[in-house]
Amino acid sequence: MHEPLEQYLEAFDEYRDAVENLIEGTVDLSQLSDQAVDYLTDPHLLTAVRYLASPAISEDDLKVLAEAVLSPSRLRANPDMAARVVQTVLLGLDRHRFPWISEDREPTEAERATAVTSTAALIATQKVQTARRTTAKDEQEDAVAECLATYGFLEVDRRAVNNVSHLPAAGHFCRESMFGSRKADLIVRLRDGRTMPLECKVSNSSTNSVKRLNNDAAVKAKTWLSEFGTTNVIPAAVLSGVFKVHNLTAAQSDGLTLFWAHNLQALVDFIKSTHR
Known part of the structure; x- marks a missing residue:
């Protein structure tokens, strides 16, 4: 199998589980603020939370926007800060992927499944793009080092x-x-x-x-x-x-x-x- 496709499928499966956990564990996101510490202190779940927004919010941007520190120890010590991080993400919530939030209702099974699949796909796509840039950069560094050594x-x-x-x-x-x-x-x-x-x-x-x-x-x-x-x-x-x-x-x-x-x-x- 083509390597980028393998990377995509692996990341998709990994983050589909995380997104399912996030949505189901927070009762379709309705209790996410109350459980902010639990979900932000797990790296995979933190990524899933960031990708609830459209466009997804990077960790660096989230720190600035929420005036927060995202280390697990600091989040556990300051639940109010964790809740502020979640509220910042929810301000940018993708209403097309999660239509039930703005309509104040429960999602249908189809809506829930679509939200999980599309969010996991967004994360997997970004992970593959990042991996490809890293690989290309490493190859470029190797080429420069080889050029210098040859000289x-x-x-x-x-x-x-x-x-x-x-x-x-x-x-x-x-x-x-x-x-x-x-x-x-x-x-x-x-x-x-x-x-x-x-x-x-x-x-x-x-x-x-x-x-x-x-x-x-x-x-x-x-x-x-x-x-x-x-x-x-x-x-x-x-x-x-x-x-x-x-x-x-x-x-x-x-x-x-x-x-x-x-x-x-x-x-x-x-x-x-x-x-x-």
């Missing part, structure tokens, strides 16, 4: 780089490591002594490109330049997928040097140009 750079152990004394030696690189206050996918020490913290970004849509490039990699670039100085650091990103031109331009304006995964020779050529 003669040596891979060394990961480390936390709090100051220049912790950097790899010139001509060396390490994988995912803290560089100052932000994590880099790779840290490359160029042979002229400067450092290239490098991010690998995969975007499957122009909308995602803002999040992955401008709100993440470009923000890191500005942080690294501030922490280590413009003469010591060359923040960079290797990209693949779909990106809007104006987002690329904005990232470059923030100090991020861009390369494309399909043309890593350009990265090698740039590194060559930095030799003393």
Whole structure:
């Protein structure tokens, strides 16, 4: 069976059970606020709760909107906060999937079954998309590391780089490591002594490109330049997928040097140009 399909079916079965548990255990969601702690402190059930809304609310957004902490210990210690999280989700409840809520009645068996199936399908689809992006990103990092190794750079152990004394030696690189206050996918020490913290970004849509490039990699670039100085650091990103031109331009304006995964020779050529 095709791997993404296997991942989808596995996630669908897993979350169908969670959604069924959520709906049945809360009497068709009517008692969800009263049982908020029980359902928010289980990771699968928390995901099911987030997907009651349309669009689904991410954990990060839910923390901000509900002014809450989603760790099980904090939720158990503060039932009012847990109830606030549920109320925030219910404000965005998908009325098409759960029509009985706004109509103040019990659902039919068909409505209940449709709600379970469609919600589980939404979760499974997102899980597969996330897994595919992660796989693509890992493959991209491997390709960059192989390119560097082929060019003669040596891979060394990961480390936390709090100051220049912790950097790899010139001509060396390490994988995912803290560089100052932000994590880099790779840290490359160029042979002229400067450092290239490098991010690998995969975007499957122009909308995602803002999040992955401008709100993440470009923000890191500005942080690294501030922490280590413009003469010591060359923040960079290797990209693949779909990106809007104006987002690329904005990232470059923030100090991020861009390369494309399909043309890593350009990265090698740039590194060559930095030799003393």
